[in-house]
Amino acid sequence: MIDLHTHSTYSDGTFSPEELIEEAYKKGIKAIAITDHDTIDGICYAKEKAKELNIELINGIEFSADYKGIEIHVLGYFLDITNKSLLNLLKDLEKTRDKRNLELIEKLNNIGLDISFDYVKSLSGSGLVTKAHFASAIVEKGYAKTRNEAFSLYLGKGKPAYVQRVLISYKEAIDFILNANGIPVLAHPMIYKMSEKDLDVAIKDLKDSGLCGIECYYPSNTLSQTNFLLSLAKKYNLKITGGSDFHGANRPNVSLGNIFLEKQIDYKLLEDLKTIRR
DSSP, rough: EEEEEEOOOOOTTTSSSHHHHHHHHTOOEEEEOOOOOOOOTHHHHHHHHHHTTEEEEEEEEEEEEEEEEEEEEEEEEOTTTHHHHHHHHHHHHHHHHHHHHHHHHHHHHHHHHHHHHHHHHHTTTTOOHHHHHHHHHHHHSSOOHHHHHHHIIIIIITTOOOOOOOOHHEEEEEEEEHHHTTTTEEOGGGGGGHHHHHHHHHHHHHTTTTTTEEEEOOOOOOOHHHHHHHHHOOOOOOOEEEEEOOOGGGGGTOOOOOOBBBBBBHHHHHHHHHOOOO
């Protein structure tokens, strides 16, 4: 009935914001959050279509942040998208992303890949240029067969064209979300490859900094992983959320709304999340 983690063409998804809403309508989803990476630009384009199709649209975002040298992602829900501090942060993040992208192009060219930034930009449409667009460019130019191969050969950590973008701290990510009257939630905790003990410590640190929830339901989670996350949510009195992390063709094995064991999650999770706002 709900999907609280989706991406549009304004970050690294292949569905426009309007197409995301249309797909939600087709799937019978009643509420959807657009959580593009480091941008809220796509939200306004989805609002009219959501109203037309009677889909509840939640203002969202996904921040990349540093936690003790590990890149984690923090989702923000119900944001005031006119908040000046938030808008200023997003402008700064866009500048750091632009700097990273130019360095990335230079590295690709230095190892013999004939790819221009203008070409990569053309693949991103009107949205931010992300590493997913670089991967697509590498595939289109014939330097890799798939986007995954592009990462394993060139773009992944430790590979010839890897460039680490400057990240805000996890405390900053949480603070900016809270200051914009939003609800901060840790995205897909199991993909960070922490031990259960280290993840427990991390959740406590994040909770102490203002974290309000954990994305417990996620397509790649096993049942045991999900149960562990649910236990952490209970231990630290955090809200439970779930999302598909839908990217369209950039993640063809993930369907909108199919969040955990090929099932949808219930609207009551969203209602529980809303109690924080009340």
